[in-house]
Amino acid sequence: MSQHPTTYVPKSAFGKWFESRLPIAGLIHSSFIAFPVPRNLNYFWTFGAILVFMLVSQIVTGVFLAMYYTPNASLAFQSVEHIMRDVNYGWLLRYLHANGASMFFVAVYIHIFRGLYYGSYKAPREILWILGVIIYGLMMATAFMGYVLPWGQMSFWGATVITNILAAIPVVGDTIQSLLWGGYSVGNPTLNRFFSIHYLLPFMIFGVVILHIWALHVPGQNNPTGVPIKSGKDAVPFTPYATIKDIFATVVFMIFFAWFVFYIPNYLGHADNYIPANPSVTPAHIVPEWYFLPFYAILRAIPDKLGGVIAMFASIAVLAFVPWLDTSRVRSTNYRPLYKQFFWILVADTLLLGWLGAKPPEGWYVIVSQIATAYYFIHFLIILPVLGFIERPLPLPNSILDSVMGVKGGAGLPTGANAEPQSKG
Template structure:
């Protein structure tokens, strides 16, 4: 971020602003990072999901803090306190539905963000650390979402907590210790929900901290773009504000309309009816399923007959994402110029969707067989397809510059609106 600040054109006007800026250059830092910062002029709307994710992180934290004021994290009162929020607290129903559906919207945006990264090769050098921070955010999100799903203490919440904590016990050496720490006793009960509530409240602040590092890393390396080529001149870039800002705001508004539709018209569509029944340790639901955003990994877990093997593959399916920068051997970033790998990418995307569908089905018959086939392909994509296709594929010709991808070959523009020096630093880094 320091290099971005060096290109700032912010000049304080008043004596007070000059005094403050000389002691804490906060306004200049914001200006250089979110106003004058050069971004590639060919960015499309897939690059707006970062702004969407930051908006929804804010929504989740604000609604979560407000709900925590009325929630009782005890096995005897948790379910009733949620009903109290829904029925008796002013606009409690709105806060609860916004928080519950906000988690789903968060994951819609993060999956679009992840697949955009995989398609355009945004994980490649020099953005490995930026990408790894994104994987850490994803892991923290999954932990936060699971803990939050258990807090209403309905049937699906209770049995979901029971199933997952029992699965963790299969981890060699430390599994039983982890399970005991989470349970706080000999089974899922009152100490468990206290622990889950505390962790669920803590983790979003950790996510916010890693997001700051993520944005910092982004401003050090500069943004990737659909062509996957670096900024080479001032004509390849435009200032972040207003060009990227307006696009981000528009995308956030559109996403908020979808979010509002779920809140006001289909608030329980993405949930499970059994969670409106109080937790009963004596009655097991006919079919225990997690939230939709966990279903692909749940399908992988159930595809393996061995309990420990299922746990390894389930966690491995997430962790293998972190190795993409080193498994992909191609020198070309964007799938737009990789005709062979592009086909495999779309197969991988369809395969992931099918895994999600299978995760919602009973673990029997053809569903289990299909889950095993899809699980094999999931790992083969990273361990076989990525390394081999990168070695043998002949990519298409890359454009000579980012400007060429916008105007076409041989055409020029009169000006970029970007000071020449402002674009020089990201060009060197990329």
């Protein structure tokens, strides 16, 4: 995965024989053992490893759940109850999987905002970032379809609301809706399709994650200063330094995860999903899972159905253009005093949208949603490009080592402060 020439030397005769035919040990060695890692990485750089762990955890628990789950509209709800009550440790499997989805999103949101804060999307990491946005989209599709599978009230009505708004898309909307429904409304064929796609997508995510890590290993990791590795003193080998830190952070994250699974397993879910799906009874409030709430608020902020759909998709798509919307020559927000304030306003705005997404779309909630939605787009489309021209960044340290040793900046801001070679090592 790395493009650095491997220093791996097989010890045994078999190792040499094998390596000359399939150099996988050398690949692992250069990517995860000798790989140079900036020595100043903080704990925000452990979330990639935590995400890999969560993806594997979701796939393993999901595969076992599928052994007992029945994707049929008249049996699905009961099959989930069967898993919870009769299957040995079925409750554990299910709570791990349901809460695991939430934990996956907790980790991905921290990972994305880390990237936004430290400018990790900037050249030469644009493709890495775009692959991340694709993963995020696939994660949302997977989570949405997974939530439909227990066939509770929220599953059914959530699927109904979202598939109905898709119909607003011009030209192809109706076709997409019919393909998802497999009939004239959400029903048994819909459940079958969602189960099939829900099982498929995580493996596609896995594939894109491999590309994501590959694209990371070409330029190497960014770091809190945003200044590239210039000499061997700026870096440490991936193993043991990054490996042990990633393992430690993953264990701490697992404790947080376990707290939800064992003490408040239904806290993040909706009580209505313990009521079997009933097409003739609409719940008082149809709300998606917490991780969709900001986008749900954007969808409902626009009075027009098509406008809402466009705004919702645009709010995700805009992320893919961030590498070009950000015109600053400085990567890390630590050296961008003005942008730092706008970064935190964006965080607050997203949290506000999340809160509004859970409120009924009436009265002043709608007005505040409209303001918060407008601000979200203003941040990316106006503030980010304009700040690069008007902001005076702080001087950058000469090197990563200088910043670790507390040597004050001296590099100033040469043209192309972010310019870094395509490969180091």
